[in-house]
Amino acid sequence: MANRGPTYGLSREVQEKIEQKYDPDLESRLVDWIVVQCGGNLERPQPGKQNFQNWLMDGTVRHLHICVTPKQLLYPLILCRLINSLYPRGKEPIKKIQETNMAFKQMEKISQFLQAAEAYGVITTDIFQTVDLWEGKDMAAVQRTLMALGSVALTKDDGHYRGNRDWFHRKSQSNRREFSEEQLRQGQNLIGLQMGSNRGASQAGMTGYGMHRQIM
Numbered sequence: 001m002a003n004r005g006p007t008y009g010l011s012r013e014v015q016e017k018i019e020q021k022y023d024p025d026l027e028s029r030l031v032d033w034i035v036v037q038c039g040g041n042l043e044r045p046q047p048g049k050q051n052f053q054n055w056l057m058d059g060t061v062r063h064l065h066i067c068v069t070p071k072q073l074l075y076p077l078i079l080c081r082l083i084n085s086l087y088p089r090g091k092e093p094i095k096k097i098q099e100t101n102m103a104f105k106q107m108e109k110i111s112q113f114l115q116a117a118e119a120y121g122v123i124t125t126d127i128f129q130t131v132d133l134w135e136g137k138d139m140a141a142v143q144r145t146l147m148a149l150g151s152v153a154l155t156k157d158d159g160h161y162r163g164n165r166d167w168f169h170r171k172s173q174s175n176r177r178e179f180s181e182e183q184l185r186q187g188q189n190l191i192g193l194q195m196g197s198n199r200g201a202s203q204a205g206m207t208g209y210g211m212h213r214q215i216m
Helices: 009-020 024-037 049-058 077-084 103-120 130-134 139-156 181-188
Strands: none
Touching (some): 024 049, 024 139, 049 077, 049 130, 049 139, 103 130, 103 139, 130 139
16 A cells, blocks of 8 residues: 655645545445455454555555565455456456555556446446555545445346345336337327327317407
8 A cells, every 4th residue: 555645735624525424334334245245254354444445455454563474465355356256156357366565466456346346337436546445545435336336236136246135225227118110100190298189179160261250
């Protein structure tokens, strides 16, 4: 994870507003889902945004004052495992998940997850940026992407979603209707109600042009 210096002035105010959007209760729900979805063999992180970020990046709970070996360094395995778990065996979008402590490789894995999530059905506006997780710039955006991913998985209902079905909302699905050419031609001959109706209209009681009309 990249080291960042302190922020000042306006940038600090913006960062504080972003941090206020982070939801600790949502964090707990997402951890519950990811653990179940990935098979239940993950160590749960301690509560807190920093712990959640580290956990998503490498799947281990680390304390900064403890020296770590290369095997404990960051590699975004959990996100890759998460998206792969939503596909049938042999159809996983991320074919090779390597353990690495090389920064550009770690960021590449995050990008692969984001591309796979979008291909899975998460809309672009719900996709976080790599730096949002890598540098912890916007963990609320990371939460939004994971919530959207869970909702899409629940909506697909293809047997790959695991966990409580109340954790996410089903996305509304379009009700597409198709008409035959004959039905479309018949529709062109109908007068829409918003255009009025000529039903019951007649010329009874009307007089010819130029003739006087009798007023009772």
